[in-house]
Amino acid sequence: MLLGELFTLNGLVTPDDIEAALEEQRQQGGLLGDILVAAGKISREAVEQVVGAIPAPPSSLEDTGLGLPDLLNLLAKVLHSGSTNTAAKAAEAMRLPTRLLQQLVDEAKAASSSNSSPAPPSRRRPASRSPPPGGTGRSRPSSRTPTWAPPRCRSRTTSRASSAKPSATSGCPRRPWPGRWPAS
Numbered sequence: 410m411l412l413g414e415l416f417t418l419n420g421l422v423t424p425d426d427i428e429a430a431l432e433e434q435r436q437q438g439g440l441l442g443d444i445l446v447a448a449g450k451i452s453r454e455a456v457e458q459v460v461g462a463i464p465a466p467p468s469s470l471e472d473t474g475l476g477l478p479d480l481l482n483l484l485a486k487v488l489h490s491g492s493t494n495t496a497a498k499a500a501e502a503m504r505l506p507t508r509l510l511q512q513l514v515d516e517a518k519a520a521s522s523s524n525s526s527p528a529p530p531s532r533r534r535p536a537s538r539s540p541p542p543g544g545t546g547r548s549r550p551s552s553r554t555p556t557w558a559p560p561r562c563r564s565r566t567t568s569r570a571s572s573a574k575p576s577a578t579s580g581c582p583r584r585p586w587p588g589r590w591p592a593s
Contacts, residue, residue, distance in 0.1 A: 416451065426448075430450070470512060484514075
């Protein structure tokens with residue numbers, strides 16, 4: 410939020426006063442608060458009160474009040490917007506000091522490297538070594554047949570099949586592109 414907006418939201422000056430002060434600032438330079446005080450639109454104490462109410466930038470990631478996943482989501486959105494191509498611009502867009510953005514990236518790397526440890530062992534129960542009660546312990550083949558089988562490649566007898574290249578995964582010829590989308 411801009412300082413002029415803070416002055417108008419607090420009812421200290423009108424938007425027309427801000428526009429006139431900004432025009433003078435463009436022409437002659439200076440601080441917006443000083444220009445408004447010189448024009449008699451606002452008191453020095455009011456300027457100091459509004460400026461003093463602006464929160465300081467966070468000094469640590471904990472001071473932001475957001476968790477690591479939320480900060481990383483925000484960083485991803487800022488980077489995805491395409492308007493930032495450097496760390497400094499991303500930090501500015503997130504309203505964070507550059508060193509905190511670097512700390513955020515470092516913590517994300519540390520968290521991802523600790524998560525990339527080998528998967529925990531399976532929770533399946535170990536196979537029992539003793540035979541089931543009343544049985545011999547030998548397994549019998551199942552009389553059930555599988556209910557699903559992967560589709561098989563059917564050879565085509567058309568001339569198109571001979572010109573089609575085999576698929577890299579299945580060895581089956583791919584169907585050539587018909588050149589149009591199917592009707593919906």
